[in-house]
Amino acid sequence: MSLRAFGRWPLGSLRNQLLRWLIGPLVALVAINAVSLYRDALDAADVAYDRSLLASTRALAERVSIRDGHVVVDVPYVALDSFETDTLGRIFYKVSGLNGETISGFDDLPPVPKSVKRSEAYPALVRFYHADYNGEPVRIAALLQPVYDDSMRGIALIQVGETLDARRGLSRSILISTLSRQAMLVLAVVFLVWISVKLVLRPLMHLKTVVDERSVHDLSEIDQTLVHREVRPLVRAMNGTMARMQNLIASQRRFIADASHQLRTPLTVLKTQAELALRANDPAAMRAIVESIARTTDSTVHLANRLLSLARIEHGSDAAAFAALSLPDLVREVALELALPAVEKRIDLALEAPDDVKVRGQALMLHELVANLVDNAIRYTPAGGVVLLRVRERETGVMLEVQDSGPGIAAAEHDKVFTPFYRAAATMEENPSGTGLGLTIVRDIVAVHGASITLDAGLGGTGLTVRVVFPFVHAA
Numbered sequence: 001m002s003l004r005a006f007g008r009w010p011l012g013s014l015r016n017q018l019l020r021w022l023i024g025p026l027v028a029l030v031a032i033n034a035v036s037l038y039r040d041a042l043d044a045a046d047v048a049y050d051r052s053l054l055a056s057t058r059a060l061a062e063r064v065s066i067r068d069g070h071v072v073v074d075v076p077y078v079a080l081d082s083f084e085t086d087t088l089g090r091i092f093y094k095v096s097g098l099n100g101e102t103i104s105g106f107d108d109l110p111p112v113p114k115s116v117k118r119s120e121a122y123p124a125l126v127r128f129y130h131a132d133y134n135g136e137p138v139r140i141a142a143l144l145q146p147v148y149d150d151s152m153r154g155i156a157l158i159q160v161g162e163t164l165d166a167r168r169g170l171s172r173s174i175l176i177s178t179l180s181r182q183a184m185l186v187l188a189v190v191f192l193v194w195i196s197v198k199l200v201l202r203p204l205m206h207l208k209t210v211v212d213e214r215s216v217h218d219l220s221e222i223d224q225t226l227v228h229r230e231v232r233p234l235v236r237a238m239n240g241t242m243a244r245m246q247n248l249i250a251s252q253r254r255f256i257a258d259a260s261h262q263l264r265t266p267l268t269v270l271k272t273q274a275e276l277a278l279r280a281n282d283p284a285a286m287r288a289i290v291e292s293i294a295r296t297t298d299s300t301v302h303l304a305n306r307l308l309s310l311a312r313i314e315h316g317s318d319a320a321a322f323a324a325l326s327l328p329d330l331v332r333e334v335a336l337e338l339a340l341p342a343v344e345k346r347i348d349l350a351l352e353a354p355d356d357v358k359v360r361g362q363a364l365m366l367h368e369l370v371a372n373l374v375d376n377a378i379r380y381t382p383a384g385g386v387v388l389l390r391v392r393e394r395e396t397g398v399m400l401e402v403q404d405s406g407p408g409i410a411a412a413e414h415d416k417v418f419t420p421f422y423r424a425a426a427t428m429e430e431n432p433s434g435t436g437l438g439l440t441i442v443r444d445i446v447a448v449h450g451a452s453i454t455l456d457a458g459l460g461g462t463g464l465t466v467r468v469v470f471p472f473v474h475a476a
Contacts (some may be wrong), residue, residue: 014204018197023190034182041174047121049167050128053141057126057160060093061145064103064156071097071147071156073104092133092161098147098154109133109159112142137164203227207235219246270297324360324473327398328353328391334370335389338378345383353391359398359470361449369445370400372438373466377404386459397451397469405463414455418443442468 063074073095094105110131119126125144130137140161147156207226219242224232270293277289328351335351342349359366377387385405392399409417417439446453446468456465 022193038178045170057141057143061158066149090163094159096157324358327359342378348386351389358473360473365445372442373402376438380406397471400468403458403465405459408464
C-alpha cells in the first residue's frame, strides 16, 4: 500500500496504534494458548478418569467365573465403593455371558458400537465410548474378559459406565483456572506494554514541547540526540526544511534590501524630472526633460526586470523542471532575438556550433543566461566590433563561449563582477546606466545547473571571453 493510500484515513494517535498492534495480537495469542491448554487439560483428565473407569471394570472382571457350567459374577457393593467415593457421578455396570446374555447389572446399558476400536493405551481388550443412558450422557468402558474351566471356555463382556458430572465439574474448574491465569497474564502484559510505550514515546513528546516553545523567528537546527535513531531521519528532514526556509527568508530580505536601495535613486530622479517638466514653460526644454524621463524609466524598468530575474532564479530552481535541451538551438534563438541591436551598432554577430549538443537544464533559466551574456557582449562592444558565440564539446563537458572585442574586465576584477551591483571600471565608461546584476544572474543560473563559469581575455587579446561548461547529459 502506498503512502498516498494511507493518507485517505486519519492516522490518529501513535500511542493508541502501538497499543492496538501490540496488545491485540498478544490477546489473540493468549486466547489460542488458553484454548490449547484447556484441551490438553481435558485430555489429561479424560485419561485419568478412563484409567479409573478401567480399574473398576477390571475389578468386576476378576469376579467373573464359571460355576456349574454357567458364567456367574459375584458383585458385592464394596467392589464399586472405592470408585463411587472418588467421583460425583453415578455408576452403571453390566456383565454379559458367553452368548451375550445379561449375567448381572443394568440390562439396558447401551451396547458397544461396532465402529469403536480397541484402545491402544492399555494392555487389555477394552473399548471406551460415549452414549446416552436414561437421558444422560455417560462414558462407558467395555472389557472383554476370557473365562474358562475344565468343561467350557469363552469371552465375557464387562461394561462399566459413569455419568459425566465429575468430568464436567473438573472441566469447569480447569477452564476457570486457565482463564483466570491467562487474564492475569494479559493484564500484566497490557500494563507493561502501556508503560513501555509511554516511556518510548517520551522523547517524541519532548521534541513536540521543544518545537512548540520555539519562537517564530527561530529556525535553528533541532538536536537529533533528543530522539531515537529511527526518528532522526525525520528530524534531519525538519532541519533541512528549516534551512531552506532560512535561505528563502534571507533571499527575500536581500531582494527587498536590494530593490529598495537600487530603485530609490531612479524613482527620486523621475520625481525630480517630473517636477521640472511641470515648471518648464519652454517646449524645447520640456521635451528634453521628457526624453530624460523616458531614459530614466527605461533604466528603471531594466533594473526592476533584472531584480525580478534574480529573485525568480533564487526561488525557481526546481529540479523536476529540468530536461535535455539543445544548446546550439537555444543560442541561435537568443542571437536572432538580439540581432537588431547588433545590426544598429554594426557589430559582426557570429555563431559557431555543431548541429545538436544536449545539456540538461531549465529552458527559461538557460535562455536568461545566454541572453544576459550576449546582451552584455553587444552592449559593451563598440560600434563595428565583433561578438562570437561558440558551442563545442570538451572532455570536461559542453562549453559555451561568448567572446567580444569590447573594453574587457581587468583580471583583478574577475571575481568581483559576480557580486550584485558591482560594476567594473571599464564597463562603467562604456555604459554608465548598467545595473551590475547581469553576471550575478548568470552566476546563480550556472550554480543551479551544476556548471562552472570563468572569465578570460577576448578576441585578439582584448575584450572579454566568458566560458560556461555544462556537465554532459548521461543517457538514461
